[in-house]
Amino acid sequence: MSIEAPPTLQELTMQILLRNQALVVSSVDSLPQALFLQFFKEAFAYRSTEILKAMVQAWPFPCLPLGALMKTRDLKDLEVALDLINMLWRQKVHPRRCKLQVVDLRNEQQDVWSLGYMAMAHACSAKDMTEQGAAYPGAGMVAKKPVKVFVDICIQEKDDVLKDKFLARLLRWAKKRKHLGKLYCENLQMNMPHVWENKGTYLILNVLQVMQLNYIQELHVVHYWNRDTTNTLVRYVGRMQNLRVFSFSCVSAKDYTSPSLNEWYSSMYSAQLRKLTKLRELRLYDVFFLYGKLHKILRSQTPLESLSLGSTPLKLSDWMHLSQCPSTSQLKYLHLQDCRLEDLSLELLGALLKRVAGTLESLLLEECVITDSQLDAILPALSCCSQLTLFSFFGNHISMAALENLLRHTARLSQLRLARYPAPLESYRCGWGHLDNESFAQVQVKLRQVLRDIRPPHEVQIGDVPGPAPPDKRAKEAHLITYIPPSSVFSHLNPEMIRNRVLTWSGLEKQQVLAGQSLLRTEALDICALEKLPMKQFLSSVHGGLSQEMH
Incomplete structure (x- = not known):
């Protein structure tokens, strides 16, 4: 049978004060610093509005983070907070001791109430503060702008x-x-x-x-x-x-x-x-x-x-x-989706890409109905985008030859991490939008050979869906080719998994086994990536695969 610890002297003091609101209201200026924050928390928990109003009048910090004390979406807590703000907004002058400028109703800074005076003093940024008003001589009061309320x-x-x-x-x-x-x-x-x-x-x-x-x-x-x-x-x-x-x-x-x-x-x-x-x-x-x-x-x-x-x-x-205005001169992200460009000469888009080649990191040209001849107009500029990390070209109407040419150009972009391309026109039999399984299978063989030859240093996805298909949708999965270069296999390793699961292995054994596990988890890994694995990692993958089959 457990015995509850008796309340501390501080807790007993706060309980007595909460039962005697009149005493607290009349002597709030005398509350010791060590009790002030904790006592405010207790008063808010008990919704002792009169005590809270008195304490707010003497609040010694620029910010009052009430949101951190409020239960999520609790109407009674909200009413207490609104009562306090009503009082502050109606007052044209505040007591000189009150430094309050911001009441924060956001559900943030949960730990600020337990970290003490220094944390509370820095609970708001400088830009959130209002200017201090002018003092009224001899009155002990100061005129202030309305307290800001953050939500x-x-x-x-x-x-x-x-x-x-x-x-x-x-x-x-x-x-x-x-x-x-x-x-x-x-x-x-x-x-x-x-x-x-x-x-x-x-x-x-x-x-x-x-x-x-x-x-x-x-x-x-x-x-x-x-x-x-x-x-x-x-x-x-x-x-x-x-x-x-x-x-x-x-x-x-x-x-x-x-x-x-x-x-x-x-x-x-x-x-x-x-x-x-x-x-x-x-x-x-x-x-x-x-x-x-x-x-x-x-x-x-x-x-x-x-x-x-x-x-x-x-x-x-x-x-x-x-392509010319100052607003677009330093773009990092240019995303164009379902902007039909089939009737437009893309020299202007090429001019824009050339202009931002030194800053552009993400380029999406999806469902824009770009054709082979239009692609030729932007390839030189695209090849200059040295900072590009993401490129998506899904949903455009290009041939196998144009796709191969595009793959060769983007393979030279050293910062690129992921590139997405549409299935070429040769994958379709009954017009755009109706991908044929047999045709796509033939295209797939050719594309795998192209990827073996090019060996792009980044992940490549080729198919008819904008992004990887969900694992449970096998039909769609069959219409997406994914190539992952060997260099990125180890980037998926989880340090927490290493600490928790392989503490007894040597460093070399860890890397070999984990590499094999990573390969097994990556079901869409292209076969040409496997061909470039060192022999020990390859054998580790095979051993892991056999173990999975046995279980």
Whole structure:
């Protein structure tokens, strides 16, 4: 039978104080430093609002991380926090001892309450602080700007946000008090279910109404919009002076086909989006408003780091602007997906690739319907992309000869780690989109020989799916050729596995056995990679395979 340890003197003291709120409120300035943080935690756990209000008035730190004390999505904890913020926002002057500038409702910094005074003193970054106000002579009071309130708002498609009472209460509270202060959120993510067209739009705009817009640095909005609600949204976006990442979809050209109306709305949108002078990453999917307007949106002298466009029609003038404007001069990531280029001469894309050859690390040209002749136009520039680590060319219409030529060019890129290519046209019998098993099997034999000859130093995937197929889908798996060079076999070794499972082996034996295990786990490993293995590692793989068969 276990005996509980008696409470410590400190715990007894706090229990007595919590039962005598009037005493604490009148003597909060006299609380010893050693008790202050722990006592606040206890008072919050017991939701002793009057004690908490008194302690906040004497809070000796710039930041109060309440979110770390709140139970996840707990409405009662939220009400206590909102009561404290109400008090702070209504006060025009604060006691001189109070140094509070930020109330943090984010579920972060879980350990700051246990690490002591120094950790709490540095709980907020300098950019989150407000300026100190001017003192009132003789009053012991100081005028301050409103305390900042930091929140996390991340709405995922799987979340049932319409039943989220926590978020609904927070938004109702903030909307009633937006004349007193706004909410601060650095990374705002709202991925709405497709069925929520009207409700989702209403929720997104409600969120933006209560936000300090010039603090937002990342905005991710996935939702189905109409042209008018998009117009309302971009007016908010245009006021986000410090926005660095903007991700937006969908207001599709397939749904809105009137050229004159699209032209008018596009002009309205571009007038707002051109204000984003600090933008570093732009991701737009399934939008109509870039057509002929890219030169009005990408006007900043600040270079973009990442540009992603998907299912987004562009004019020739847009491609000319992309290849010349300062915004695209230092791209690290260029992702073009489902941007149909079959009727476009790709010299302009080649000019863009040549321009960013020294910085580009990731290039996706997927489902762009690029043909052999168009590929020839970009190959010289692609060969110059010396920093490229990821290249994906899935979904394009090229022949076996063009694919082999492309493989030989990319094999020279020393930094490349993964390259993805479409199955060549010879794999299809009944037109594009209907891959024939027999034809693909013949192509597969030829491609394996090409890979043996070229020996690219990076992983290669060739097939008709954008990425590796799930292991349980054998039909799709048959339509994907994967080549893994021997040099990357050891990169998959898990140090934790080595420590836990092979402690009794010598260093050389570890490497041999683990290499064999890695090969066995990599089912799609190309046979030409196995041919280049040292004999000891090859025998280790065979031994492991036999062991698996026996078991």
